Amino acid sequence: GESVGLHLPTLSVQEGDNSIINCAYSNSASDYFIWYKQESGKGPQFIIDIRSNMDKRQGQRVTVLLNKTVKHLSLQIAATQPGDSAVYFCAENTGGFKTIFGAGTRLFVKA
Amino acid sequence: KAGVTQTPRYLIKTRGQQVTLSCSPISGHRSVSWYQQTPGQGLQFLFEYFSETQRNKGNFPGRFSGRQFSNSRSEMNVSTLELGDSALYLCASSLTGGAYEQYFGPGTRLTVT
Numbered sequence: 001g002e003s004v005g006l007h008l009p010t011l012s013v014q015e016g017d018n019s020i021i022n023c024a025y026s027n028s029a030s031d032y033f034i035w036y037k038q039e040s041g042k043g044p045q046f047i048i049d050i051r052s053n054m055d056k057r058q059g060q061r062v063t064v065l066l067n068k069t070v071k072h073l074s075l076q077i078a079a080t081q082p083g084d085s086a087v088y089f090c091a092e093n094t095g096g097f098k099t100i101f102g103a104g105t106r107l108f109v110k111a
Numbered sequence: 112k113a114g115v116t117q118t119p120r121y122l123i124k125t126r127g128q129q130v131t132l133s134c135s136p137i138s139g140h141r142s143v144s145w146y147q148q149t150p151g152q153g154l155q156f157l158f159e160y161f162s163e164t165q166r167n168k169g170n171f172p173g174r175f176s177g178r179q180f181s182n183s184r185s186e187m188n189v190s191t192l193e194l195g196d197s198a199l200y201l202c203a204s205s206l207t208g209g210a211y212e213q214y215f216g217p218g219t220r221l222t223v224t
Contacts, residue, residue: 008150032210043115043201043215044154089154093210097166099144101154 008087012108019077019109023090023102028071030092030100035064035075038087038104047075047088077107085109113138115204115216123222129190132219136183136204143185144213145177148199157200160185161208192223 013019025033031052036044050057050064050073057064063076073090090102116135124130136143145157156169160179177187183204189196199220203213 034210034213036215041217043203043217046212046214049212091154091210095209097142097144097159097161097209098156098169099146099210099213100156101146103153 008104008106010106010108012110013080015080015082015109015111017080019075019080019084019107021075021077021088021105021107023073023075023105025071025073025090025092025102026100027092027094028068030094032093033064033066033073034091034093034099035062035073036089036091036101037084038089040086044089080107080109082109082111115202115214117200117202117216117219119219120217121220121222123224124192125224126192126194128192129188130192130221131186131188132200132202132221134185134187134202134204134216136185136202137214140204140206140214141183142205142208143179143183144203144205144208145185145187146201146203147171148201148218149197154201157187159208166208189221194223197221197223 034049035047038044048059048064061078065074087104089104118133142161144159148154158168163179174190179185199218201218203215205213
């Protein structure tokens with residue numbers, strides 16, 4: 001397969017704090033990146049995306065940063081809430097209609 | 112607008128059997144992608160279909176196959192099931208394909224015993 005990583009990193013934050021989830025992507029030619037949130041028993045849900053000609057994009061309480069030099073993507077969640085607890089995946093569009101997902105990060109929000 | 116639906120939601124099969132999973136995309140979406148999700152390997156791309164044509168395929172053995180119908184509904188088939196095929200199989204639909212604005216279904220949980 002072509003997924004990155006075997007172990008699921010975990011991030012634990014206090015409710016109300018900001019969360020930063022990081023991702024290293026694999027293909028320097030990838031032109032589009034997405035963050036997904038997956039809750040238990042559900043499929044991944046789109047959070048925010050960014051194209052390779054941008055380095056920052058903001059949504060509601062979320063910001064994605066892209067550093068193409070080091071092939072790094074991050075997701076910032078402001079004022080983290082218990083409902084944000086989930087597994088977060090980054091994904092890249094490598095061209096040829098193929099999407100490659102990162103290993104995922106489990107976010108725990110402590111009330 | 113109805114989301115992506117997958118049937119069945121849960122399935123138990125024995126080694127050597129074959130299985131067919133179904134995915135109905137969002138109305139108007141012509142691209143369907145399939146993924147396998149396991150704890151050890153994460154989310155892995157299986158294949159993508161657009162207007163009944165497979166446009167890309169991941170690194171899976173030939174036992175994994177798929178097809179898409181004229182109404183954009185898609186099926187994937189796994190023949191000669193192995194224990195390692197136990198996974199959550201997800202499909203995602205989009206208007207144009209690739210990673211662009213993909214919407215995922217809830218998945219089919221396949222257990223091979």
